[in-house]
Amino acid sequence: MQNDKKIGKAVALVSGGLDSCVTAAVAARDHHLALLHVDYGQKTEARERKSFNNIAQFYGAGEKRIVNARFIGDIGGSSLTEPDKNIPALREALKDGKIPSTYVPFRNAVFLSIAVAWAEVLEATSVYIGAVQSDRPGYPDCREEFLAAFNRVVRLGIRPESHIQIVAPLLHSSKKDIVLKGVELGAPLHQTWSCYGEQEIACGCCESCALRRQAFAEAGIQDPVPYADLEAGR
Amino acid sequence: MQNDKKIGKAVALVSGGLDSCVTAAVAARDHHLALLHVDYGQKTEARERKSFNNIAQFYGAGEKRIVNARFIGDIGGSSLTEPDKNIPALREALKDGKIPSTYVPFRNAVFLSIAVAWAEVLEATSVYIGAVQSDRPGYPDCREEFLAAFNRVVRLGIRPESHIQIVAPLLHSSKKDIVLKGVELGAPLHQTWSCYGEQEIACGCCESCALRRQAFAEAGIQDPVPYADLEAGR
Numbered sequence: 033m034q035n036d037k038k039i040g041k042a043v044a045l046v047s048g049g050l051d052s053c054v055t056a057a058v059a060a061r062d063h064h065l066a067l068l069h070v071d072y073g074q075k076t077e078a079r080e081r082k083s084f085n086n087i088a089q090f091y092g093a094g095e096k097r098i099v100n101a102r103f104i105g106d107i108g109g110s111s112l113t114e115p116d117k118n119i120p121a122l123r124e125a126l127k128d129g130k131i132p133s134t135y136v137p138f139r140n141a142v143f144l145s146i147a148v149a150w151a152e153v154l155e156a157t158s159v160y161i162g163a164v165q166s167d168r169p170g171y172p173d174c175r176e177e178f179l180a181a182f183n184r185v186v187r188l189g190i191r192p193e194s195h196i197q198i199v200a201p202l203l204h205s206s207k208k209d210i211v212l213k214g215v216e217l218g219a220p221l222h223q224t225w226s227c228y229g230e231q232e233i234a235c236g237c238c239e240s241c242a243l244r245r246q247a248f249a250e251a252g253i254q255d256p257v258p259y260a261d262l263e264a265g266r
Numbered sequence: 267m268q269n270d271k272k273i274g275k276a277v278a279l280v281s282g283g284l285d286s287c288v289t290a291a292v293a294a295r296d297h298h299l300a301l302l303h304v305d306y307g308q309k310t311e312a313r314e315r316k317s318f319n320n321i322a323q324f325y326g327a328g329e330k331r332i333v334n335a336r337f338i339g340d341i342g343g344s345s346l347t348e349p350d351k352n353i354p355a356l357r358e359a360l361k362d363g364k365i366p367s368t369y370v371p372f373r374n375a376v377f378l379s380i381a382v383a384w385a386e387v388l389e390a391t392s393v394y395i396g397a398v399q400s401d402r403p404g405y406p407d408c409r410e411e412f413l414a415a416f417n418r419v420v421r422l423g424i425r426p427e428s429h430i431q432i433v434a435p436l437l438h439s440s441k442k443d444i445v446l447k448g449v450e451l452g453a454p455l456h457q458t459w460s461c462y463g464e465q466e467i468a469c470g471c472c473e474s475c476a477l478r479r480q481a482f483a484e485a486g487i488q489d490p491v492p493y494a495d496l497e498a499g500r
Contacts, residue, residue, distance in 0.1 A: 109387035
């Protein structure tokens with residue numbers, strides 16, 4: 033998937049989910065990939081890591097790094113990391129206008145800081161992140177203003193000879209458009225993991241699975257990932 | 267050292283050196299302390315950690331956290347973390363106008379991101395950092411513009427009901443003034459560690475020791491830390 037017309041390296045943050053996989057696909061069009069996965073103590077880390085490694089293999093990424101940032105889980109404050117907090121249904125959580133308990137305090141700032149540090153050492157010119165604003169109206173660190181402000185921090189906080197741009201190519205895309213973009217770019221969607229569960233096959237019925245399946249349905253695309261409820265029905 | 271007139275909690279980043287110790291002393295005047303130390307794979311971590319624990323004990327800090335961020339050392343790019351890179355004399359490194367090899371890529375952004383994440387969970391109102399601009403003309407992430415830009419990222423990147431301010435009380439202080447401020451506030455300067463070496467007693471002759479001793483001399487204060495060269499001369 034690498035060619036000679038690419039302009040420099042890009043670090044792409046890849047959780048292993050749909051959004052970050054398609055983000056990596058966008059980055060791969062123009063850059064040599066350095067793929068970064070962050071283990072932040074999330075409940076689904078083992079399964080996410082498998083997807084990350086498969087996506088990295090698919091792209092033959094020149095550089096690959098898995099970072100131990102489990103202090104994020106230790107700090108707590110999120111149902112994605114705390115064992116005694118249940119992950120709520122997203123739509124329900126948004127009903128009262130509050131930020132859902134799946135929000136991880138300042139997570140994208142931590143992720144972007146790590147990615148920029150690595151990018152500076154690699155002399156990469158971009159950091160790609162799969163932030164989606166429309167999808168997550170409640171998450172403050174998925175908004176364009178936040179990313180613009182972070183870009184200013186990057187310009188001011190690294191060596192003057194380093195030039196690194198934060199890029200969020202899916203920021204204003206709908207989930208349906210992300211599926212279509214992934215198909216267009218030949219992204220390995222079959223390797224992605226969106227489920228909030230930790231089992232080998234996605235449950236198909238948690239909110240994250242539900243949103244994903246709805247997006248594939250709207251796009252008219254068969255989701256290549258197997259689902260436990262479909263398997264059971266066979 | 268805690269009293270009832272304090273307004274909320276502050277997270278203070280404490281390496282264990284002179285600047286961060288005095289920064290914690292400033293924070294302790296107005297806030298209940300939550301002290302944060304980052305193990306980033308620096309060569310002097312074991313000795314720094316000892317100083318951090320002693321400073322935390324001195325202040326009876328209500329909260330204390332040591333974070334494993336050794337991925338910073340793994341990423342590399344600095345003589346403070348890479349075993350095969352020697353730490354140069356600071357003044358020599360600055361002679362040619364370049365950023366010294368002791369610069370750790372985007373380190374303060376990583377540190378501040380971690381501190382803000384913890385502050386949000388603790389409902390702290392401030393994050394204190396011992397950045398000193400005058401002391402480190404070459405470090406981009408010790409400048410006022412960088413910290414101002416980071417404050418904007420904080421305002422935009424956390425829950426709207428959270429209010430956290432980055433504070434760098436020594437940003438424009440000289441090393442001499444930092445010593446005087448520390449004495450004025452009764453900071454435990456005898457517990458601090460500034461040496462680039464890892465041995466039990468500070469060498470007294472590396473650039474960091476030299477700058478510190480010069481500052482104490484200018485302030486007319488006896489440095490309470492023992493030095494190996496003085497001990498040898500006794």
